[in-house]
Amino acid sequence: MARAARRQANPDARMSLGEHFRELRNRLLVSCIAIAALSVxxxxxxxxxxxxxxxPVQAVARERGDELVAxxxxNITEPFATQLKVAIFTGILLASxxxxxxxxxxxxxxxxPQERRIALAYFFVSIPLFLAGAGLASFTFPRLVAILLGFTPEGVGNLPGMAEFLSLVLYFMLAFGLAFLLPVVLVALNQLRxxxxxxxLRSWRVTLFAILVFSAFMTPDPSAWTMLAMAAPVFFLFWCAVGVAFLLERRRRRRGEDPADRYAGLSPDEATPLS
Structure with missing residues (x-):
């Protein structure tokens, strides 16, 4: 009832600057509470x-049969800082x-209203794609660690710091999670014309080369099978984005919104529209 009354009194849902800041404060408070609760x-x-x-490091140490890889x-404060970092990152991930x-x-x-529907669609698609990329990274990370530690000569110790190793894991998962968002970015650019x-479609060769370079950089596997395993799903998602873009343009043409005519009638000194 109270919400309906506010909607009738303010049908355009206009807010003052102070109300915007209060709304932002409430959103941040809810987010921080969720992160803190799930950090437990x-x-x-x-x-x-x-x-x-x-x-992965322990597996290499067992294979070598020594304790020079660990x-x-x-220092004495780093274990507590690392546990706190892991707890906070877990809370951020679970509360995402x-x-x-x-x-x-x-x-x-x-x-x-139309932009809200598009934004919500991107929101619900982005989360599973990001998690799929992060999951693929966690699946292939042990192989990457084994390859990199394999360059350590026999009798030479390799004792990476726990904090640096944890940051490497997080970077690896973040990089692949963002890579899986490629189709969302491409479709959004197409939606914005x-x-x-x-x-x-014409740039598929350049896109394939960029994906292969990215995969080779992230997975330095001499056999190249890991690189192809990384590149294949991203390239497949690229083709999915191309197909969705063609469908969106076809629907716009049926509605009489031909993208080829959006610049018609503009003078040379007139700014082109972004949407």
């Missing part, structure tokens, strides 16, 4: 998480649907 999970299962992270802490939704919910009132489906 990371703190409680810290040993299990460390066992998973350190498993993770180490550099909450704080991402709070971010979208803060931005949605400023969008038109910046990149046409035909141009995307």
């Amino acid at each position: 999970v990371g703190w409680y299962f810290y040993q299990d998480i460390v066992d998973v992270i350190a498993a 993770l180490r802490f550099q 649907p909450v704080w991402l939704w709070q971010l979208w919910a803060f931005l949605l009132p400023g969008l038109r 910046i990149l046409s489906a035909r141009n995307m």
Whole structure:
């Protein structure tokens, strides 16, 4: 009832600057509470998480049959700092649907109804794609660690710091999670009329080369099978984005919104529209 009354009193949902800041404060508060609550999970299962992270290094140490390959802490305060970092990162990861939704919910009132539907679609597609990329990275990371540690000569110790190794794991997962967002970015550019489906199709060779270079950099495997295993799903998602872009352009042409005519009638000194 109160919400309906506010909607009748303010049908355009206009907010003052102070109301915007209060809304932002409430969104941030909800996000921080969710992260803090779920960080307890990371703190409680810290040993299990460390066992998973350190498993590739321990496997190499068992294969070599010595203790010259191991993770180490550099000082007496680093174990506590590392456990705190793992707990916070776990909370951020588990609470990602909450704080991402709070971010979208803060931005949605400023969008038109059609833009809201598009933004919500991108939101619900981006999360599983990012998690799929991060999951693929965690699956292939042990092989990467074994290859890199394999360059350590016999009788020479390799004792990476726990904090640096943890940062490497997070960087690896973040890089592949972002790589899996390639189709979302391409479709968004097509939706904004910046990149046409035909141009995307013509640049497939350049895109394939860029994906292979990225995969080779992230997975330095001499056999190249790991590189192809990384590049194949990203390249498949690229073709999915091309297909979706063609469908969107076809629907716009049926509605009489031909992208080829959007610059018609503009003078040379007139700015072109972005949407």
